[in-house]
Amino acid sequence: MFNIISQPKSSIENPYISVVVIAYDRKEFIQEAVKSAINQTLERSKYEIIVVKNYLDDQIDEFLNRNNVMNIYSDEKTAGSKLAIGIQNSRGEVISFLEDDDLFLPLKLREVYEIFKKNKDIVHFKHNLIGTRKVEEVKNRLNEVEVITSQIKVFHIYELNSAKKIFRVRDKYDLGYNSSISIRRSCYKSFIEDVKGVNNWSDLLFFFLAFKMHEESIVYVDKKPLSIYRIHDSWSRYDTNTTFDNFVIKRVRLWEEEIAAFQNFIKIILSTYSDKDSVTALIRWLTININVVNVQLNLTRGSRSTLEEILSLIQTGMYKKNAKILLSIPLIILSPLTPKLVKKIFMLGLASSMAVVIDDTSTLYTPRKSS
Numbered sequence: 001m002f003n004i005i006s007q008p009k010s011s012i013e014n015p016y017i018s019v020v021v022i023a024y025d026r027k028e029f030i031q032e033a034v035k036s037a038i039n040q041t042l043e044r045s046k047y048e049i050i051v052v053k054n055y056l057d058d059q060i061d062e063f064l065n066r067n068n069v070m071n072i073y074s075d076e077k078t079a080g081s082k083l084a085i086g087i088q089n090s091r092g093e094v095i096s097f098l099e100d101d102d103l104f105l106p107l108k109l110r111e112v113y114e115i116f117k118k119n120k121d122i123v124h125f126k127h128n129l130i131g132t133r134k135v136e137e138v139k140n141r142l143n144e145v146e147v148i149t150s151q152i153k154v155f156h157i158y159e160l161n162s163a164k165k166i167f168r169v170r171d172k173y174d175l176g177y178n179s180s181i182s183i184r185r186s187c188y189k190s191f192i193e194d195v196k197g198v199n200n201w202s203d204l205l206f207f208f209l210a211f212k213m214h215e216e217s218i219v220y221v222d223k224k225p226l227s228i229y230r231i232h233d234s235w236s237r238y239d240t241n242t243t244f245d246n247f248v249i250k251r252v253r254l255w256e257e258e259i260a261a262f263q264n265f266i267k268i269i270l271s272t273y274s275d276k277d278s279v280t281a282l283i284r285w286l287t288i289n290i291n292v293v294n295v296q297l298n299l300t301r302g303s304r305s306t307l308e309e310i311l312s313l314i315q316t317g318m319y320k321k322n323a324k325i326l327l328s329i330p331l332i333i334l335s336p337l338t339p340k341l342v343k344k345i346f347m348l349g350l351a352s353s354m355a356v357v358i359d360d361t362s363t364l365y366t367p368r369k370s371s
Contacts, residue, residue, distance in 0.1 A: 164319045
């Protein structure tokens, strides 16, 4: 269910791009996010802005109305449902997504406009981001960012015909984060119901749905940053300073959500299954990832991992050319024997690799006092 609170006062006649901003509860960043979409080098007549949020706020609603933004209230719980509402109410040929706590860099929409205009076969475009807590510092150094040269890689869907190739692309270009994604609306409108059912990992779903399209469809990825990914205390994915127990609880919850999301993706892909090599490869990639996440969960629970799960872990290490992944194997063997110690070693190692500060590690090792 949704309700359009306000329409733009001066409707843009034929917007080429629709910027869709979604927000859930959080209010402190949304005006800055919308301002970043307004302050673009691309002419305002070429794009519209749509905000889908689950709250009413006089100050924010007045700001959106004053700045010619479509303001939609929705009580839908899932992020996918809000994205679907934004897509359904959009008029642009291209949709660029923006999270309420992130920012577009000023050149973002011009780059998107030029890329999609030049090639009608592009269905999905993903660029790099700058992840930072120091947003103002990045904004003050935009001249350094704007001169970064684009490093565009083009993929036809038919080229991604093995799990190994998908691993390499996913690992090298990091295909997640909604604020770095633009899609061709006409290619995705038949998948609206698929989008609605997703709460987490919707960013990856847009990439995966490209596999259900024509094999000549093109995905663009660019290492040039065009958005700012704000890291803050209410950041959903990771804490950068936390206790060990809280870190474990959050990681377990995220892994469980990842498994549920990937299992759902497999159902979505199989709902219109074809024998295309790219689709078969994608299902294999998702299955391997589910197995690897199960290994991580087993290490936190002292449970045994199956042979298939361990083989998936080894396969992932080989595909990613990352020997460090194989260091988990001794822990997998020891986990049922010394579950608490293995859990501590594994989670502290993970925290270290993620630059997370754990403030209560003393229980793992207490040095003996010298006599």
